[in-house]
Amino acid sequence: MNASDPSVTDVIGALINRGRAAQRLFEQGATQERYDLAATAVGWALLDPTRNKELSEMAVANTGLGNVADKITKNHRKTLGLLRDVKGKKTCGVLAQDTKIGLTEIARPIGVIAAIVPSTNPVATPVNNTINALKCGNAIILAPSPKGVRVCEKLVGYIHAELRKLDLPVDLVQLLPAPAAKDKTQALMEMADLLVVTGSQDNVRRAYSSGTPCIGVGAGNATVIVDETADLAAAADKIAASKSFDNATSCSSENALVVVDAIYDAFVAELTRAGGRMLSAPDQNTLKSTLFQGGHLNRQIIARDVTQVIDVTGVHVDAPTTARFLILPAEGIGADHPESGEKLSLVISLYRAADYEGAVATAERILQHQGAGHSIGLHSTDADRPVTLGLKLPVCRVIVNQAHTFATGGSFENGLPFSLSMGCGSWGGNSIDENLNYTHFMNTTKVVRPIPANEPGLPDIFQTYWDAVGA
Structure with a gap:
C-alpha cells in the first residue's frame, strides 16, 4: 500500500x-x-x-x-x-x-x-x-x-x-x-x-x-567545550543535570565533551562527583559494541535509565547507585567512530584537547561529521570566546555556561523562544536557522501604497567603489 x-x-x-x-x-x-x-x-x-x-x-x-x-x-x-x-x-x-x-x-x-x-x-x-x-x-x-x-x-x-x-x-x-x-x-x-x-x-x-x-x-549532536577558565564544579553540575534529563531524549542533550588538557583531570573529578562514571578500556569496547549494532543504536539502551544501560551492556562502574550517566573516552571522529555521533542515551563521549584552539578544532570535526547547524556549548569565563565560536563554527546557537538541554530550546533564563524543534539553517539542510x-x-x-520616488543617482551607489578601484 x-x-x-x-x-x-x-x-x-x-x-x-x-x-x-x-x-x-x-x-x-x-x-x-x-x-x-x-x-x-x-x-x-x-x-x-x-x-x-x-x-x-x-x-x-x-x-x-x-x-x-x-x-x-x-x-x-x-x-x-x-x-x-x-x-x-x-x-x-x-x-x-x-x-x-x-x-x-x-x-x-x-x-x-x-x-x-x-x-x-x-x-x-x-x-x-x-x-x-x-x-x-x-x-x-x-x-x-x-x-x-x-x-x-x-x-x-x-x-x-x-x-x-x-x-x-x-x-x-x-x-x-x-x-x-x-x-x-x-x-x-x-x-x-x-x-x-x-x-x-x-x-x-x-x-x-x-x-x-x-x-x-536537523540532527542533534550537541558538543560542549570546557576551557581552562571555566568554573569546573558549576559546569559539571549543569552538564550532569542536562545529560541525565529525561534519559537524554532531547536533541540538545550533550553527546560529546571536549575538555582542554590543563583542567582535564580536575574536570573529570568534578564530573564523577556529579554522577558521571568513567569507563575502563575493556568496558569502553563492551559499551561501544553493545550500544552500536549493525549501524543502529540499540533500542534497549536508547533513552533508558542508567541502571538498564549498565545491565544491558554489562559494564562495571564504581558506585552504580549514584551513577547518572556513563563517560566514554574518545579520540576518533567520523563514520568509523559511532561514539562521535548522537547517542540518545545516558552515554557521553569525552575528548581531550591540548589547548582551547585544539578543542575548537575537535568540536568542528565532530559537528561536520554530525550535527552541523544545531549548537555548540561553551563553559568559559572568557568574554570573547563565545562570539569567536559563533563566527567560526557551523552552528546556529552558541550556548554559554548553561545546561545545554534546558537552554537550547528556550529557557526562562535566556532569550531564545521556547521550542522543541531547533532549525539548523543551511548547515543542517533546513529552511530555518532559529527555534x-x-x-x-x-x-x-x-x-502596498505609492510613495514619493526614492531613486538614487549612480554616484550615490557607486562612489565608494569608484574611489576604491577608479571610475
Whole structure:
C-alpha cells in the first residue's frame, strides 16, 4: 500500500477536508481573542497537573523512552514557556503599518498544518505545535509515531474537551487514524498546506521531497567545550543535570565533551562527583559494541535509565547507585567512530584537547561529521570566546555556561523562544536557522501604497567603489 492507493488517499483526504472546513469557520470573523483563547485552551489541556501526570506516565509506558518525572517537568516548562512567548503577540489582522514606505502587513493563516510527532516527545511536541498553529488561525493534523499513538489519542481528546468549552470546532485538531503507517503519513505530507517535522532525519527528508512547504529540523549532536577558565564544579553540575534529563531524549542533550588538557583531570573529578562514571578500556569496547549494532543504536539502551544501560551492556562502574550517566573516552571522529555521533542515551563521549584552539578544532570535526547547524556549548569565563565560536563554527546557537538541554530550546533564563524543534539553517539542510516559533505558522499579506520616488543617482551607489578601484 502507498500514498496513491485510494483507500489511503480517501481517508487522508477526508481528514484534510474536515480540517479545512474547521479552519474556515475558525478564521471567519476571527478576532485575536478567539485565536488566543484557542491556543490557551490547548495549553491547559496538558498543563492541568492531573492530565500532565497521566500523559507523562502513558508516554513512558508506551514508548519506553525517558522517565515520568522529567516528562512532567518538560511538558510543564515547554508549554508554559511557549504560552508566555505568544501572550500578547499579534497574529490576527493588521500586524504593522509603515506610512513612510507605504506598507501594511496583515497576518493570514496558512490553512491545515501537518505535524510529524517524534516518539521521544509524544506529548510536549504536539501540544507546542498545536498552540502555534491555533494561535495563528490554522487547523492541524498530528501524525504520531507508532508507539506514540495511544498517548496522542488521549491528548487530542483532552484538547477537544477544552475546545468545546469555547464552542470551537474540534476538527481544528485531528490525529492521523491508527495504526500509524508511512503511507498515511506520506499522503498527509502531500495534501497538507505546511509540514512541521521533528524527529528522524528520514522523516525530514521525506517531508522536504513531498512537494509541500516544509519546516524540518536537523540532527542533534550537541558538543560542549570546557576551557581552562571555566568554573569546573558549576559546569559539571549543569552538564550532569542536562545529560541525565529525561534519559537524554532531547536533541540538545550533550553527546560529546571536549575538555582542554590543563583542567582535564580536575574536570573529570568534578564530573564523577556529579554522577558521571568513567569507563575502563575493556568496558569502553563492551559499551561501544553493545550500544552500536549493525549501524543502529540499540533500542534497549536508547533513552533508558542508567541502571538498564549498565545491565544491558554489562559494564562495571564504581558506585552504580549514584551513577547518572556513563563517560566514554574518545579520540576518533567520523563514520568509523559511532561514539562521535548522537547517542540518545545516558552515554557521553569525552575528548581531550591540548589547548582551547585544539578543542575548537575537535568540536568542528565532530559537528561536520554530525550535527552541523544545531549548537555548540561553551563553559568559559572568557568574554570573547563565545562570539569567536559563533563566527567560526557551523552552528546556529552558541550556548554559554548553561545546561545545554534546558537552554537550547528556550529557557526562562535566556532569550531564545521556547521550542522543541531547533532549525539548523543551511548547515543542517533546513529552511530555518532559529527555534521553531509562532511566526513560522502564518502568512503575511502586504498592502502596498505609492510613495514619493526614492531613486538614487549612480554616484550615490557607486562612489565608494569608484574611489576604491577608479571610475
